Amino acid sequence: MLKKLCMLPLLLLLAVIPMTMVQAAPKAEITSVRTATRNDANTPFVRTVLEVTDRTTPRLFLDESGEYISVTLPHTKIAKNVDKRYDANHNVVSRITLTQRSSGTDVNFKVPQAVTKKDIKVFTLPGTDKNKKGMRVVIDLNDKSGKVKQWSHWNDAAIGINNAGKKGSTAKTNTSKPAVDVPSYGNSKSYSLTQGLKGKVIAIDPGHGGSDTGAIGSFSQEKNITLAIGQKVAELLNDAGAKVVMTRTTDVDVYAPYDGAVEELQARCNIANAAQADAFVSIHIDSFSSADAGGVTAYYNSKTPYDYSLAKYLHAQNMAATNFSDRGTRTANFYVLLHTNMPAVLLELGFISNPTEEQALNSEQQQQNFAESIVKGLADYFDHNGQ
The missing domain is CATH 3.40.630.40 (Zn-dependent exopeptidases)
Incomplete structure (x- = not known):
């Protein structure tokens, strides 16, 4: 009986070791974050793209007010050279922050107008050629302010053709026309x-x-x-x-x-x-x-x-x-x-x-x-x- 009691702590220790090893395993790294305003769709939106070195399954959370969105990336960590705060179009997103947790990374959004889950899209894309093992996590937030104008006309009718319409063109346009x-x-x-x-x-x-x-x-x-x-x-x-x-x-x-x-x-x-x-x-x-x-x-x-x-x-x-x-x-x-x-x-x-x-x-x-x-x-x- 005494022998069995002596073995119990050893068994408990062996049971804890694998869990510790799993927690200590290398995590996927978020190596870059970029944002852009997309106004070529029916509803303009802000897109945030995170480059991740390995696979992860993003999880979306939206608070009751509709003003705080969090996308959790399990088993990921923020690379050392990656900032933890980002600016985007302030009509759509007030701020974007990254928060490191033991279980993963939270990508947090504060928006000036309340949104619903229908206004948010979260999906993944394959990694770049340099990072074929990894993936991109894409988060789209719709504009609820109505202040982001859709593309309706460039300042120059020949923009994109023969290098015309570059910055500095004096051509005028009326984007309010139907x-x-x-x-x-x-x-x-x-x-x-x-x-x-x-x-x-x-x-x-x-x-x-x-x-x-x-x-x-x-x-x-x-x-x-x-x-x-x-x-x-x-x-x-x-x-x-x-x-x-x-x-x-x-x-x-x-x-x-x-x-x-x-x-x-x-x-x-x-x-x-x-x-x-x-x-x-x-x-x-x-x-x-x-x-x-x-x-x-x-x-x-x-x-x-x-x-x-x-x-x-x-x-x-x-x-x-x-x-x-x-x-x-x-x-x-x-x-x-x-x-x-x-x-x-x-x-x-x-x-x-x-x-x-x-x-x-x-x-x-x-x-x-x-x-x-x-x-x-x-x-x-x-x-x-x-x-």
């Missing part, structure tokens, strides 16, 4: 409205790509679906005698990896503008915080008299190619709609956040159906001379 009053960017009609697809130059823009995955579903990424559909559209258009200009043909960034939204989107517009395309079709997949949201939308901006017709004909054919719900044809100030010289449309072909639609969007049949419907819509548009 979208329908924004003029054609090239101020000259180089696009054709004659009947038939043969000989037409069509710019196809598969949304996102490379370091930008776009929306993320339960098992797929937007960038891969848009590219698959875009490639099928290009093949069908070529067969119809059209000349196809693709903004990307593989999984790449159009401008540069991890570039800003403006550089990336302007690069896509430049490709279409340089080719003097007759129509521009940007392909996207939608997403929402609720899995119930679904459907197909066509967005346009009446910078020319023909953008609406392009969206109308494509949307009608898209709806005939799926059983997804109809979200209609809507106006928007999306960058690529405003900065292309020709009639343009941005298609949201379903929701990757909707399990049923995500499954269908990853099927060869639905991708082919949408590709055929886009080509049919373009044919309808030209057969009606853009009316």
